[in-house]
Amino acid sequence: MDEDDPVRVLSARLAASGQALLGRSLAVRHVDAGSCGGCEIEIAACRRLRGGMAAHGIAMVEDLRAADILLVTGVATRNLAEAVRKSLAGMAPPRFVVAAGDCALDGGVFKGVPAVLGGVQAVIPVDLLIAGCPPAPRQILAGLVALVEANAREPRRARVEPHA
Structure with a gap:
């Protein structure tokens, strides 16, 4: 592995942390709660990088049921709020929620629009917020690394179960 390639380093750290936390590969489920598509393009780039x-x-x-992380993009719209809630409910603990993109954080440029409830936190509890419009693939990977490493380091008995 090229130690100077930050994307490879982040990906390797994320894989190792997932193994430490779960004893297996890390599984991520993406849900679009009402986005413009910009964050999805960056997530697709993440999937293909290096x-x-x-x-x-x-x-x-x-x-x-196989997902460990629910990666949510887009604003929390009234029409998709229930789908986002059901997505989280369909996951087994331990499970984590990541809101990616400015719209997922607080509604972004769509704040105040009647059909928009705000960010994802208006609908479900969120473990990690990744800012950006849209966030770059490196930001997404770094956020996932930080979340998983923080939970993998803690002893299993002392770890707070998110959204169980």
Whole structure:
């Protein structure tokens, strides 16, 4: 592995942390709560960067029951709020929620629009916020690394179970 390539380093750290936390590869489920598509383009870039996330043991999954992290993009719209709640409810603990992009943080440029409830936190509890419009792939990977490493380091008995 090229030690000077930050994307490879972040991906490797994320894979190692996922193994430490879960004893297996890390599974991420993406849900679009009402975005413009910019964050999805960056997530797609993350999947393909330097051999892709799968090459480092990070899988993007469709099955909520297999997911460890719910990665939510877009504003929390009234129409999609229930779908986001059901997505979280369909995941088994330990589970984490990551809100990616300025819209997911607080509604972004759509704040105050009647159809928008605000950021994802208006609908479900969030463990990690990743700012940016849209956030760069490196920011997304760094955020996931920080979240998983923080939870993997703590002894299993002392770790607070998020959204159990």
